[in-house]
Amino acid sequence: xxxxxxxxxxxxxxxxxxxxxxxxxxxxxxxxxxxxxxxxxxxxxxxxxxxxxxxxxxxxxxxxxxxxxxxxxxxxxxxxxxxxxxxxxxxxxxxxxxx
Numbered sequence: 001x002x003x004x005x006x007x008x009x010x011x012x013x014x015x016x017x018x019x020x021x022x023x024x025x026x027x028x029x030x031x032x033x034x035x036x037x038x039x040x041x042x043x044x045x046x047x048x049x050x051x052x053x054x055x056x057x058x059x060x061x062x063x064x065x066x067x068x069x070x071x072x073x074x075x076x077x078x079x080x081x082x083x084x085x086x087x088x089x090x091x092x093x094x095x096x097x098x099x
Contacts, residue, residue: 024079026080027076027079027080030080030083031080031084031087034087034091037050037091038087038090038091041091041095041098042090045094046098047094047095047098052092052095055095056092058088059084059089059092062081062084062088063081063085065077
C-alpha cells in the first residue's frame with residue numbers, strides 16, 4: 001500500500017537500497033561497541049566515571065524509539081532499540097549494584 005509522501009520499499013534507487021541493507025550492519029555494530037563498557041562494569045565491577053543519569057536517559061530514549069518502531073512496523077528501529085534497551089539497562093543495573 002502506498003501512502004502519500006512515502007517512498008516505495010524496497011527503493012528502486014541503488015543507493016537507497018544499499019543503505020536499506022547496510023542498516024542491519026549498523027544495528028549490529030552500534031551495540032557491539034557498548035559491550036566493553038558493560039564488561040568493565042560486570043566483570044571488573046568498575047563503575048568509575050559512569051554517569052547513571054546519562055545511561056538511564058539513553059534507556060528511556062530507546063524505549064520511545066522502540067514504541068515508534070513498533071507503531072510504524074519498522075524492523076530496523078525495533079531491532080536496534082531492543083539491543084540498546086538491553087545494553088543500556090545492563091549499564092544502569094551495574095552502576096546501581098556496584099556503585
